[in-house]
Amino acid sequence: MTKILHRSIGTNLPRAVAGEGIHISDSEGRSYIDGSGGAAVSCLGHNHPEVLEAMKAQMGRIAYAHTSFFTTDVAEELAEQLVDLAPKGLDYVYLVSGGSEAVEAALKMARQYFVEIGQSQRRHIIARRQSYHGNTIGALATGGNAWRRAQFKPILPETHHVSPCYAYRDMQSGETPEAYAERLATELEAKIVELGTDKVMAFVAEPVVGATLGAVGPVADYFKRVRQICDKYGILLILDEVMCGMGRTGSIFALEQEGIVPDLLTIAKGLGGGFQPIGAVLLSEKIYRAFADGSGLFQHGHTYIGHPIAAAAANKVVEILKRPDVMANVLKMGDRLQAGLDAALGQSPNVGDIRGRGLFRGVEIVADKDTKQPFDPARRIHSKIKKEAMQRGLMCYPMGGTIDGVHGDHVLLAPPYIIQPEQVDVIVERLAAAINAAVLI
Secondary structure (H helix, E strand, O other): OOOOOOOOOOOOOOOEEEEEEOEEEEOOOOEEEEOOHHHHOOOOOEOOHHHHHHHHHHHOOOOOOOOOOOOOHHHHHHHHHHHHHOOOOOOEEEEEOOHHHHHHHHHHHHHHHHHHOOOOOOOEEEEEOOOOOOOOHHHHHHOOOHHHHHOOHHHOOOOEEEOOOOHHHHOOOOOOHHHHHHHHHHHHHHHHHHHOOOOEEEEEEOOOEOOOOOOEOOOOOHHHHHHHHHHHHOOEEEEEOOOOOOOOOOOOOHHHHHOOOOOEEEEOHHHOOOOOOOEEEEEOHHHHHHHHHOOOOOOOOOOOOOOHHHHHHHHHHHHHHOOHHHHHHHHHHHHHHHHHHHHHHOOOOOEEEEEEEOOEEEEEEOOEOOOOEOOOHHHOHHHHHHHHHHHOOEEOEEEEOOOOOOOOEEEEEOOOOOOOHHHHHHHHHHHHHHHHHHOOO
């Protein structure tokens, strides 16, 4: 009898006992391909010897030092690595212990920035519907995942949402990607004007939407238009790369493919590769200077931020990600994964869209391919796919509520960057079999 309050009560979860490369083994001797990296976390696979050695070496020096008393070499080195890698304009790093913490910290930074520069009337946050930014109260309020927000709505702070950039569902017949991007930008600007051009503090978005939509990227120059609008009204742009960043889409930062730089950037998941909990906020010089020349502090903090062992793990993960062959493999295997999914599922009457970048791919499941009609939510197709995939030795990341928080199903794939061609093919084979079985139940 378990004493753990599991995510789903009453389920009989297998017990993970070992991990090696792209596989996890359970106590019954079954082996699973980690086709989703857990939740896009295990970017270098399991039991990576270089990362484990870096952690062991740090344990031999110091395991913990509270950041109100000390900094550490390993934390300083991680910050330098991240700033060196980041696009010009992201100049400082604030270390945290995960994605929700990173988003929460970024929201507080945005608010404090405006207080420091004498614009304390700015308080409104705008994000997008069908987004996910974390499960802490501020992050949950910012996210546009209707199902996750529903029961907590009475205690969530006020936030505002505009349409996602979701071409498969929302781009109109005959509309070009450029016209669609312009329409979405116009909607954002109208929302800013409605709330008050001097009262909005931040716009928050995932460059490639992860869990809630399933690897949905932007069209045309959407983010360039967003950046221009934020600049026009003095609004901070916060990009959330907790899931899509750290190489997942084929570049270290997903925003690199959009040709813009945000004021604040959140990362986590792949930053620590699953070896330790860690996240970070990268911030611009102007935000840092507002704090440094104003109150002289950032009024925030958690006990485990800048944890030396977590920083050591992340340092080694980032060092490995910088190696040219790693991102090259993400792009090459990402193309193979897309091609395999297209071949295996592209003609399925129950697959509406196959999308993504790099090793971040989504498959949207439909009841009718021609009309894009989703399955009845009561059928819980996404849950059935997960069960069927696990029975076939594949971990994937299916979700429901794709369209509006209630209707729609998709599967997210985010395998480790070390994956090889034949392993990609096995993922495709097992996922296709799982989807085909699930829709028949």
